[in-house]
Amino acid sequence: MKGTAIGGKTRICGVMGDPVAHSVSPAMHNAAFRELGLDYAYLPFNVGADGLAGAVEGMRALNMVGMNVTIPHKVAVIPLLDEVDPLAQQIGAVNVIHNKGGRLIGSNTDAEGFLRLLEGHGIQARGMRVAVFGAGGAARAVCFALASRGAEITILNRTADKAAGCAAEMAERTGRAFEALETNPANLARALAKADLLVNATSIGMAPGADKSPVSRELLDRRHTVVDIVYNPIKTMLVRDAEKAGAVTIGGLDMLAWQGALAFEIWTGRAAPFDVMRRAAARAVKSHEE
Numbered sequence: 001m002k003g004t005a006i007g008g009k010t011r012i013c014g015v016m017g018d019p020v021a022h023s024v025s026p027a028m029h030n031a032a033f034r035e036l037g038l039d040y041a042y043l044p045f046n047v048g049a050d051g052l053a054g055a056v057e058g059m060r061a062l063n064m065v066g067m068n069v070t071i072p073h074k075v076a077v078i079p080l081l082d083e084v085d086p087l088a089q090q091i092g093a094v095n096v097i098h099n100k101g102g103r104l105i106g107s108n109t110d111a112e113g114f115l116r117l118l119e120g121h122g123i124q125a126r127g128m129r130v131a132v133f134g135a136g137g138a139a140r141a142v143c144f145a146l147a148s149r150g151a152e153i154t155i156l157n158r159t160a161d162k163a164a165g166c167a168a169e170m171a172e173r174t175g176r177a178f179e180a181l182e183t184n185p186a187n188l189a190r191a192l193a194k195a196d197l198l199v200n201a202t203s204i205g206m207a208p209g210a211d212k213s214p215v216s217r218e219l220l221d222r223r224h225t226v227v228d229i230v231y232n233p234i235k236t237m238l239v240r241d242a243e244k245a246g247a248v249t250i251g252g253l254d255m256l257a258w259q260g261a262l263a264f265e266i267w268t269g270r271a272a273p274f275d276v277m278r279r280a281a282a283r284a285v286k287s288h289e290e
């Protein structure tokens with residue numbers, strides 16, 4: 001493996017969120033920098049809501065090359081940037097900032113990362129009936145990606161108002177109809193009976209709550225393709241239950257590696273070593289599981 005030591009010319013990027021202690025992005029990006037022999041380093045920054053504006057301004061002051069933005073700042077960061085690219089504006093969430101000569105530009109690579117996950121598994125979203133669980137930042141990226149490819153989407157969320165708000169915004173921005181439902185047993189049964197593809201974009205099932213699933217096992221069927229974008233643990237309870245039901249199952253690691261690879265390309269202008277990044281992310285998740 002190639003590599004460089006940190007020195008006076010090292011370019012700095014990182015991730016800001018709260019919490020970030022379990023982020024696997026530092027392992028994934030630093031492995032990619034080492035692989036290509038790039039003089040970059042990637043660091044975790046635990047930034048609470050009251051520190052967000054200062055952290056964004058600090059990127060400029062410290063001449064950082066870029067930053068990933070994660071829970072809970074993907075929406076709140078938007079007004080603090082100089083520019084937000086059209087895709088991130090439409091999704092309404094930014095997960096990558098690029099410092100281009102002092103101008104901070106926001107992008108969203110979650111949506112494209114999700115599409116690449118689908119493509120990698122040979123899934124064509126066009127005409128599919130999809131149940132998306134969640135109405136937060138990740139769910140918006142997933143909904144936008146699916147709608148842009150012609151899927152028919154039902155959003156199910158614990159907080160009904162957020163499901164309705166997300167559906168209305170996505171419908172306006174994509175020109176497609178969305179259904180919004182509160183998550184309850186009757187609505188889940190109805191939505192899953194007609195869905196081909198199920199996507200968990202809530203944080204249910206994420207460690208330390210790894211014994212939870214957004215769907216009870218009896219509702220899962222061999223007709224379903226089940227994607228869980230939660231990647232920690234690598235095999236979530238939903239994926240385990242869906243496997244037992246005979247469904248096709250896909251975990252969130254590929255989306256994680258793709259959104260990271262796309263951010264890497266924005267910052268460095270180089271083709272990302274996707275396989276290196278995916279392996280590093282998997283190793284980092286497993287080390288947290290142990």
Ligand code: NAP
Nearest residue numbers: 134135136137138139158159162202203206229252255256
């Ligand atoms: P977020 O904006 O905070 O949204 C969280 C969503 O989960 C909301 O819809 C929330 O419902 C729901 N939720 C949380 N706890 C719940 C509970 N106990 N019961 C029912 N619903 C619950 O977070 P996010 O950024 O969208 O991220 C969501 C998940 O996606 C995280 O696990 C994250 O790690 C994962 N993710 C993965 C990738 C990847 O590359 N694989 C990329 C982005 C995110 P309410 O509206 O009712 O609060």
